[in-house]
Amino acid sequence: MQLQQLQYFVAVAETRHFTHAAELVHVAQPSLSQQIKALERELGADLFLRARGNITLTDAGEALLPLARRILADADTARQEVQELVQLRRGRVRLGATPSLCTGLLPDVLRAFHDRYPGIRLMIEEGGSHDLVRELARGALDLALIVLPLPTPSPALTTREVLREDLVVVSSPEAPAPGRGGRIVHIADLERERLVMFRHGYDLRELTVAACRSAGFEPEFAVEGGEMDAVLGFVRAGLGVAVVPRMVAMRAGLGLRVTPLARPGLDRVIALAHRSDVAPPRAARELQRMLLER
Secondary structure (H helix, E strand, C coil): CCHHHHHHHHHHHHHCCHHHHHHHCCCCHHHHHHHHHHHHHHHCCCCEEEECCEEEECHHHHHHHHHHHHHHHHHHHHHHHHHCCCCCCCEEEEEEECHHHHHHCHHHHHHHHHHHCCCEEEEEEECCHHHHHHHHHCCCCCEEEEEECCCCCCCCEEEEEEEEEEEEEEECCCCCCCCCCCCCECHHHHHHCEEEEECCCCHHHHHHHHHHHHCCCCCEEEEEEECHHHHHHHHHCCCCEEEEEHHHHCCCCCCCEEEEECCCCCEEEEEEEEECCCCCCHHHHHHHHHHHHC
8 A cells, every 4th residue: 555545545535536636636547546446456445436427435435534644644744754954944833723722822932933943834723622633633733732621531642731721701891890890700690691602612612601500500692603703802892791711801902801700710721732643743842842831
């Protein structure tokens, strides 16, 4: 089994068209078809159902696709590692992070990293922790900043705590102050507030809703389904209040009222994760060091 054959297989699987796949990988269509057939002979199974104008994966093809993607991603990572110069003058880092961390924690760290290693390309992917863990597992990311604990811990990941971050309540300055005189908010006070809520699968949504239920009530949503910037915009417009990380709330220029939660309050653990079976590339390890030492 050759990497080239796996590359051709993935191209056909993604385009569902042999000619388009050949164009994608810059090879003649007959050569691509021959390599796919050779791969099928070696595996002893057809990978595609070839009906006229309709290419679909067989069960064997469906089973091979995620494995092929991981193998190709690992090979690409190895290639990048070898090509990096000793002084880290070139290379790349593929970092995943939740949207709130992209706006709160990362800008200063990435600026310091870029100043020190201007030749390293920084490739950032925003997403929820669950999505980022999945991308790590298939080899599409080198590192990811995620929120712990994960609902389903994965032994395939190595995680290291970066920080614990307090959550606060943000509201429009033009709306009545939430909680008790605007100085502090108890979780129970949120029963009287309409919340601007993040989309399903968002770590902050799950944490906030769980805290409200532990306090004995089901929160009422004024609007739900947004990412961080949308939620902050809805709060600014006076639609309701939201529970957000302190680093995000204190960002300059937001124009929002920030009220702390009464003790013990709410916090979240931010961790840096990578695959346990593959060491991150050298440039990623350097970024990892800077994040852990910040």
